Amino acid sequence: MSGFTIKGWCPDAWRPMAAGDGLLVRVKPCFSRLSREETLQVCALSRQYGNGLIDVTRRANLQIRGVAEAGWRPLIEVLVNAGLVDPDHAIEARRNILLAPHWTVGDASHRLAVELREKLPELPDLPSKMGFVIDAGDALVLLDEPGDFRIERGESGGLILRAAGREKGVAVSEGEAVGRIIALAHWFHDSGGAAAGRMVRHDAPLPPWAQGDARPAPPAPPASRAQPGPVCAGFVYGVPFSQIEADRLAHAVTTAGATSLRLTPWRLVILEGGSAGEHPGLIADPADPLLRVEACPGAPFCPQATVATRDLARRLAPLMQESLHVSGCAKGCACSRKTALVLTGREGRFDLSRNAHAGDRADISGLHPDHIPALLETR
Incomplete structure (x- = not known):
């Protein structure tokens, strides 16, 4: 689309x-x-x-x-x-570090993030959408989150370095992990990765030292990492x-x-x-139906959207038992994952797709926003 x-x-x-x-x-x-x-x-x-x-x-x-x-x-x-x-434009552009949110001061994730932050000047210039993921807890919480260069806990218990788009990574010690992730960023730059824009789209063979057969550790249960409620x-x-x-x-x-x-x-x-x-x-109740719904700003806040999104999403939330994504256009900025239902704006109306991404082939096309609640009520 x-x-x-x-x-x-x-x-x-x-x-x-x-x-x-x-x-x-x-x-x-x-x-x-x-x-x-x-x-x-x-x-x-x-x-x-x-x-x-x-x-x-x-x-x-x-x-x-x-x-x-x-x-x-x-x-x-x-x-x-x-x-x-950061007063340095280049350093600010490199500060794209996604850290496992439940880190504590002095744990492995925090130690690695501190070191990477200190060594940002050593990184090459990279496309601005690119980022780093540090997920070194016992169970991974960021497997579904985008990040091009990843330090993760491996299934054997040690750390691994993994490039986005590759199922497996290479085992690294904590002492060498940040140096290796910086080296991988330089390899991406030097091998023409900027043309692809993201690691997942860069098809050049990884350097031998970045290849391995180490798999990431199992993910943490979704409920333990992403719902309202008390934490330590x-x-x-x-x-x-x-x-x-x-x-x-x-x-x-x-x-x-x-x-x-x-x-x-x-x-x-x-x-x-x-x-x-x-x-x-803010939402304090983990059962609140709004937590199942993703929606971008939509029109008129985004110049690429042709439909308003969030008022409709609020109307539809109580009708949903599964995930819903209401997207103002086919870019799908609010959610890159498949959802049970996705409504994609197009020329002032919506296309509906099931178990899909925004912009995927529509099961029903050209829906007026006012007709969608009744359609979902009769599913």
């Missing part, structure tokens, strides 16, 4: 992306964690320079939405001075459609007494040190 444009890059603070509601400015918190003070500052900046909406991205970052071009430079200056954006560090909350009003996020952090905010790639955040409770704009 055509009709949309693949940008080929992701926004960051130094290279914002224009959306229907203004510029998107991405903030990449160190290890996907913000202190209470940093969280409240980002919320204040969202109100001052943006439209008061904040996205939680699939890479466990934040996006300040609706920034005017005239406000971008002052916003960047504040973020740099706060230590939330605090309480996990869902973020409907990965977006929250800045005022509501600030209110939740303040009233819960949270010491920090930890982000995940699953539309969930952790209020660390905070008490459990109901907070407007």
